[in-house]
Amino acid sequence: MPSEFTVRSGSVDVEQIMGRIRARVREKRGVDYTEDEIRELADVKIEAFLDPTRVRSDLLEHYLKHHKAAEPGAAPSRGGLTGKLVAGVRLLLSPLLKLVGKLSSIRHALRELRLNFVLIHNLVVEITRLAIEVRNLKMRVESLSSRLDFNERRARALENVVQYRPGAVPGAVPARATGAPAPESRREPDQTEGQAKGEAQRRRRRRRRGRGDAGGTGRLPSESGGQDGVESAPGAAQQAPTPAAVPDRDTPDQ
Amino acid sequence: MKIAIVVQRYGLDINGGAELHARYVAEHLSRHVEVEVLATCARNYITWANELPEGVEELNGVRVRRFPVSRQRAVKQFARRSVRVLEQTHSLADELAWLDSEGPTSPALIRHISQNHDRYDYFIFFSFRYYHSYHGIRTAASQSLLVPTAEREGAVGLSLFGPVFRAARALMYNSFEERAMIQAVSGNAEVPHVVVGIGSEVPETTRPGRFRQHYGIESPFVVYVGRIDENKGCKELFAYFQRYASAVSGNLMLVLIGHSILPIPDHPRIRHLGFVSDQDKFDAIAASEALIMPSYFESLSMVALEAWAMGKPVLANGRCDVLRGQCIRSNGGLYYENYREFRETLRLIESSRPLARALGDNGRAYYLRHYDWPVVERKYMDMLHQLQRADRAGCTVPGVEPLPGWRERRRVDCRPANDVVRDLPSGASVRTERRS
Numbered sequence: 215m216p217s218e219f220t221v222r223s224g225s226v227d228v229e230q231i232m233g234r235i236r237a238r239v240r241e242k243r244g245v246d247y248t249e250d251e252i253r254e255l256a257d258v259k260i261e262a263f264l265d266p267t268r269v270r271s272d273l274l275e276h277y278l279k280h281h282k283a284a285e286p287g288a289a290p291s292r293g294g295l296t297g298k299l300v301a302g303v304r305l306l307l308s309p310l311l312k313l314v315g316k317l318s319s320i321r322h323a324l325r326e327l328r329l330n331f332v333l334i335h336n337l338v339v340e341i342t343r344l345a346i347e348v349r350n351l352k353m354r355v356e357s358l359s360s361r362l363d364f365n366e367r368r369a370r371a372l373e374n375v376v377q378y379r380p381g382a383v384p385g386a387v388p389a390r391a392t393g394a395p396a397p398e399s400r401r402e403p404d405q406t407e408g409q410a411k412g413e414a415q416r417r418r419r420r421r422r423r424g425r426g427d428a429g430g431t432g433r434l435p436s437e438s439g440g441q442d443g444v445e446s447a448p449g450a451a452q453q454a455p456t457p458a459a460v461p462d463r464d465t466p467d468q
Numbered sequence: 469m470k471i472a473i474v475v476q477r478y479g480l481d482i483n484g485g486a487e488l489h490a491r492y493v494a495e496h497l498s499r500h501v502e503v504e505v506l507a508t509c510a511r512n513y514i515t516w517a518n519e520l521p522e523g524v525e526e527l528n529g530v531r532v533r534r535f536p537v538s539r540q541r542a543v544k545q546f547a548r549r550s551v552r553v554l555e556q557t558h559s560l561a562d563e564l565a566w567l568d569s570e571g572p573t574s575p576a577l578i579r580h581i582s583q584n585h586d587r588y589d590y591f592i593f594f595s596f597r598y599y600h601s602y603h604g605i606r607t608a609a610s611q612s613l614l615v616p617t618a619e620r621e622g623a624v625g626l627s628l629f630g631p632v633f634r635a636a637r638a639l640m641y642n643s644f645e646e647r648a649m650i651q652a653v654s655g656n657a658e659v660p661h662v663v664v665g666i667g668s669e670v671p672e673t674t675r676p677g678r679f680r681q682h683y684g685i686e687s688p689f690v691v692y693v694g695r696i697d698e699n700k701g702c703k704e705l706f707a708y709f710q711r712y713a714s715a716v717s718g719n720l721m722l723v724l725i726g727h728s729i730l731p732i733p734d735h736p737r738i739r740h741l742g743f744v745s746d747q748d749k750f751d752a753i754a755a756s757e758a759l760i761m762p763s764y765f766e767s768l769s770m771v772a773l774e775a776w777a778m779g780k781p782v783l784a785n786g787r788c789d790v791l792r793g794q795c796i797r798s799n800g801g802l803y804y805e806n807y808r809e810f811r812e813t814l815r816l817i818e819s820s821r822p823l824a825r826a827l828g829d830n831g832r833a834y835y836l837r838h839y840d841w842p843v844v845e846r847k848y849m850d851m852l853h854q855l856q857r858a859d860r861a862g863c864t865v866p867g868v869e870p871l872p873g874w875r876e877r878r879r880v881d882c883r884p885a886n887d888v889v890r891d892l893p894s895g896a897s898v899r900t901e902r903r904s
Binding site: 239 | 795796798799800801802803808809812813816823826827830
């Protein structure tokens with residue numbers, strides 16, 4: 215008998231690969247729905263809300279047009295014997311015509327009622343959809359505004375950190391320190407600690423005098439509740455810098 | 469030994485699956501035994517109009533005897549009868565009427581078999597669903613081998629074919645899935661059979677560079693070869709590929725080869741080349757990253773075998789049991805059943821060259837093991853010799869079951885064929901089954 219097929223060949227196992235692919239597809243999809251089930255769910259969602267393709271923007275116009283067409287017009291009058299004959303027949307049949315007319319108006323009213331019902335239904339659906347959408351948008355706006363607020367506070371705190379960190383970037387000169395003495399990190403090696411201390415005290419005194427001349431409030435820096443020109447940011451406390459990065463109030467750029 | 473190969477159409481320019489299959493088998497078996505082909509004069513498989521000359525001619529060393537078709541297919545009548553037998557409860561008479569309207573109705577061919585069956589040792593009938601196979605096997609059941617080329621479609625579920633499947637001396641299946649389906653529908657497991665398939669006429673050398681230059685295709689591409697038809701799953705393929713192209717970055721193209729009876733999407737990454745020569749087809753496959761087979765119904769995909777013969781991976785529609793089974797058995801291709809799987813499998817083939825190469829190598833090994841021509845020829849010859857030995861030993865042949873009486877044939881008690889097929893077991897046959 216001829217040779218039979220071997221199920222496995224080589225190091226590649228197609229069934230195993232397909233198993234992995236399917237597992238990956240399941241992971242991405244979350245729930246193991248089939249394509250048909252997903253389509254069905256999608257259809258249900260569309261049906262539950264408003265189907266935009268079925269909404270008629272010219273519904274009112276259409277209705278009015280039909281309404282006009284349905285209104286009975288005046289019967290054309292005919293002269294002569296035929297006209298008289300028709301008038302006679304009409305007279306004879308007038309009770310019946312009245313009844314038919316009433317039935318017609320009842321039918322018309324019912325149709326109108328049905329139309330109103332459809333319109334109201336559509337409006338209710340649309341309002342519901344809009345309400346949901348509005349609620350979602352409100353939540354989104356709230357979320358965005360809180361995130362914006364947080365980011366603003368964070369930005370302020372970070373600005374302060376950068377402002378009061380001379381020497382954080384080696385070789386960088388603080389923006390408002392042009393012409394000022396070199397920061398501590400760039401001191402000459404032979405400069406003693408005592409000399410540096412004396413220099414700092416002198417600078418502090420000069421600044422206090424300067425503030426007084428400029429019409430300062432007379433408050434001590436510790437009483438100001440924050441740095442000069444910067445609002446107190448609650449978030450800044452949360453974003454507290456490390457001790458090395460704490461702003462040095464004695465630096466010349468203040 | 470002299471055998472007759474009986475097929476609905478035969479010619480060098482006829483490229484239908486079963487017809488090409490029959491021609492390849494005839495040409496290869498003619499190296500071992502005397503072969504004569506019995507066919508109709510039809511060229512068009514829809515009208516069955518007599519376009520080829522009646523009589524005998526020789527094609528590629530094989531004698532071909534053609535018989536006229538008595539009437540062309542009435543398309544509307546056939547459609548109406550198809551609805552009747554496939555979708556409604558019906559009678560055996562309805563099914564026989566359906567078979568007549570399907571065609572190719574050639575009583576002359578059946579008469580020839582009836583009058584000359586002694587001149588041949590065996591008849592090999594191709595395609596179970598046509599007039600020539602049904603009436604031919606009923607005429608010479610004890611000498612008949614059947615190559616069903618059955619797909620999972622409604623015709624398999626028609627009750628008139630059950631006796632034919634049971635009456636043939638042997639069945640040459642294209643795949644395990646086809647065998648499982650026919651055995652389930654007809655209960656013919658006792659009939660000698662073998663899963664044989666068909667070889668491919670792949671050229672020794674291909675020139676992928678020439679193909680790219682000739683058609684101006686520089687990007688990597690996957691290729692589809694065959695009739696571009698909704699029934700072949702092409703519509704779904706277009707939808708999936710367009711989604712893939714928009715979702716996955718890259719420049720992978722889809723190249724289509726074959727006549728189209730479906731509008732091709734106007735997409736920068738889809739290219740239709742129309743009908744091309746065999747050399748171009750093979751060059752295209754050689755230049756491609758993979759072959760795509762989106763068909764739902766196949767008894768054996770010859771083009772998939774050709775791709776494997778050339779060491780290319782195949783991406784197949786997993787809802788076709790046969791293709792899925794072939795991919796699993798060969799470890800030479802991946803398959804998909806929905807868009808997500810299509811995306812993942814195609815991306816894997818596109819992005820992982822080692823995997824694509826390994827799949828292609830496995831496919832080639834599988835082809836050489838089971839579908840190389842020496843293997844296929846040996847399977848046919850083994851079966852013919854087995855039958856010959858049984859005949860010489862005087863084994864009794866059960867023969868074909870007689871048709872029910874006139875009244876019985878008109879009893880409306882046959883289930884809709886589509887329902888019958890739907891209830892058949894499905895899925896890829898991945899277990900190795902050994903038949904002694």
